[in-house]
Amino acid sequence: MIQQIYPSVQHSFQYELNKDMQFAAAHSIPAEEAGHCARVHGHTYFANVTIAGDELDSSGFLVNFAAVKKLIHNRFDHTYLNDHTDVFDNNDPNRFPTTEVVARTIYEIVQAFLDETPNKATCVQVFLRETPTSYCIYRPKKAASHD
Numbered sequence: 386m387i388q389q390i391y392p393s394v395q396h397s398f399q400y401e402l403n404k405d406m407q408f409a410a411a412h413s414i415p416a417e418e419a420g421h422c423a424r425v426h427g428h429t430y431f432a433n434v435t436i437a438g439d440e441l442d443s444s445g446f447l448v449n450f451a452a453v454k455k456l457i458h459n460r461f462d463h464t465y466l467n468d469h470t471d472v473f474d475n476n477d478p479n480r481f482p483t484t485e486v487v488a489r490t491i492y493e494i495v496q497a498f499l500d501e502t503p504n505k506a507t508c509v510q511v512f513l514r515e516t517p518t519s520y521c522i523y524r525p526k527k528a529a530s531h532d
């Protein structure tokens with residue numbers, strides 16, 4: 386699915402960057418309702434990460450494409466997602482490695498990295514395809530306004 390057009394996300398930033406990547410990983414969903422997905426099985430995940438901002442860094446990048454790939458692909462490719470107990474938890478449905486939770490986790494990893502960069506870009510969308518017929522889009526809620 387790389388090179389497909391993804392749903393667009395509304396924002397008012399001047400720059401928007403998109404990084405496609407894929408990783409092969411196994412998982413199991415530890416819930417009776419998951420049926421055969423409760424058994425260990427694998428997918429080739431396709432992720433599209435959308436990052437936006439107004440400021441470029443000293444390389445003229447919003448963020449280096451390679452850094453985004455390294456964060457996600459290098460961490461999860463050819464692994465068993467349930468083993469990543471720093472981000473997934475077989476005892477907490479909000480942290481089972483479902484498409485929804487993996488998409489949110491990719492957002493959290495990318496945003497934590499961006500928060501440490503000088504130009505502080507924002508991850509505005511993660512599109513995650515798990516199978517040819519199933520995908521999830523995660524978009525963070527906008528920070529609450531206090532004025």
Ligand SMILES: Nc1nc2c(c(=O)[nH]1)N=C([C@H](O)[C@H](O)COP(=O)(O)OP(=O)(O)OP(=O)(O)O)CN2
Pocket residue numbers: 414419422428482483484485515516518519
């Ligand atoms: N909301 C969710 N539902 C399901 C998830 C999920 O992460 N979130 N995951 C699964 C399974 O892990 C499976 O990987 C995907 O299931 P499914 O799309 O049903 O896969 P199929 O190939 O069987 O799909 P068909 O196109 O219907 O053949 C299940 N549900």
Ligand SMILES: [Zn+2]
Pocket residue numbers: 412422426427428515
């Ligand atoms: Zn699955």
